[in-house]
Amino acid sequence: MNRLPLYAIFVIMFMALLACSSEQGEEPHDQITHGVTDTRIYIGSSLALTGHASFLGSQTLKGALSYINHINEKGGVHGRKIKIIAYDDGYDPPQCLANTQKLIIEDQVFSLFSYVGTPTTVKVLPLIAEARIPLVGIFSGANDFRVPFNRYIINVRASYYEETREAVKYFVEELGFDKIAVFYQYDAYGFDGLKGTELALKEYGLAPVARGSYTRGTLDIEEGLENIIHSGAQAVVMVGTYDACAKFIQISRRQGFNPVFHNVSFVGSEELARILGKEGDGVIVTQVVPPPDSLESQALLSGVQEFTERYRYYYPDEQPNLVALEGFINAKVLVEGLRRAGRNLNRERFIDAIESIQDFSLGIANTLSFSPDNHQGLSRVYFTVIRNGELTLLTDWAKIREMYVKEN
Incomplete structure (x- = not known):
């Protein structure tokens, strides 16, 4: 029945x-x-x-x-x-x-x-x-x-569409990437981020080179990670929570897989940075508000x-x-x-x-x-990057390019 x-x-x-x-x-x-x-x-x-x-x-x-x-x-x-x-x-x-x-x-x-x-x-x-x-x-x-x-x-x-659109724009236009993968939580949240990334890539005649997912509430990221590693992705758009995404990044780097990692704002940026520590250097997180501990934000923004x-x-x-x-x-x-x-x-x-x-x-x-x-x-998207376990505003994509070229 x-x-x-x-x-x-x-x-x-x-x-x-x-x-x-x-x-x-x-x-x-x-x-x-x-x-x-x-x-x-x-x-x-x-x-x-x-x-x-x-x-x-x-x-x-x-x-x-x-x-x-x-x-x-x-x-x-x-x-x-x-x-x-x-x-x-x-x-x-x-x-x-x-x-x-x-x-x-x-x-x-x-x-x-x-x-x-x-x-x-x-x-x-x-x-x-x-x-x-x-x-x-x-x-x-x-x-x-x-x-x-x-x-x-x-x-x-x-929206997530706005976050993923801005990330894809910088990956393609600033870094010259054409191999972008998506790692996402297998639910409405992850599907929305996946769709937003697909729509953004479509504007450049591209599609994700790989997709990997995990079940909400678990840390079962291994299968999704394996799919993405084999794709040779230059960047990975991540639509998940801090615990699963941190594990994905840690295992990736320990296995020598070092694309540019991008997380959308829902990830819980400070917790992600705390868990990753030095392994988080260069990880990008788009934000919908400016980082409150950034010296630039505190100096310029009364709010x-x-x-x-x-x-x-x-x-x-x-x-x-x-x-x-x-x-x-x-x-x-x-x-x-x-x-x-x-x-x-x-x-x-x-x-x-x-x-x-x-x-x-x-x-x-x-x-x-x-x-x-x-x-x-609101519609503005801010870019932050993890450095030494802390988030800072990302204003210079040349540094990301240098890190990517150096590691690859």
Whole structure:
């Protein structure tokens, strides 16, 4: 007998609950102000606080709280303080679905916020559509959250397509490469990065010379690595998490296979650099925010300075990092939307307010803009490179070329 997937059962139960509410005489969705009291605005989040992606989830949350706690200490937004209700999903899609159902039905939050990961977040899209609840800031650049356009999804960061396009451009135009492979996590996240790389290569009349994958939550990279080594790839675009990608790079280099390694931003750059140590020299990571510990960023960008100060104030024992900075920026977008929506707050008015944001300064190199038909606020891609276990801004591709020529 065929059985429905667990996530499908959740969706059916959720819709039934909504139907029951409607039958009991609730007002239409756009007239209900869930999660808002005279003194509080309740915001819900599901993200990995334990497990192999816990660095990403915990730092996203801490970065966001660094700004929200500051706003609350100043009196909140229009006299209301923001309360984040965060549940751990361990980077597990069914658990993310269960958490989201609880946030919407039981906690009745005003908005969802700062979800982490493609395979987890993509499962809650039907709930978001049915409840017509905003989701602000996803730690994912997946195209599923951008196409087709969804009024209730507010993306802040650049997409994986933009990251892989920029990487391929530099590999082909700056380094003269024509043999580029892809190593990816075998799920929605990895497939999106793979497709983005394929589309970028197609613009140059190229295709991946090899593809290798691993299963989410494992470190089983050997088969994928073998496929790519035999291809003679000059560069490898990597779409995974820090533990699996670090193992791939370590084994590659110990076997004498030294292409240019490129990781997309979701990898967890600081953890990747920490695990690799000196073996990480020359590994490239594209970013959607500037690295907070870069001297160039701190000297030139007021938003990076502000984040560093707030983060160190609330978390003095931790090091400011890229993931937390992205959470901090997500929180700035959330707060700006709440401010513009005014005291008479509801979900539709909040989204209208977000759409009114144009050329808004976050104190980083590019401004934030939304519109009624564009819900991705930022599009700039930064390049960083690992040197001596630390990330620095990459501005000189000649050094990468010299390293590649020297090692090959």
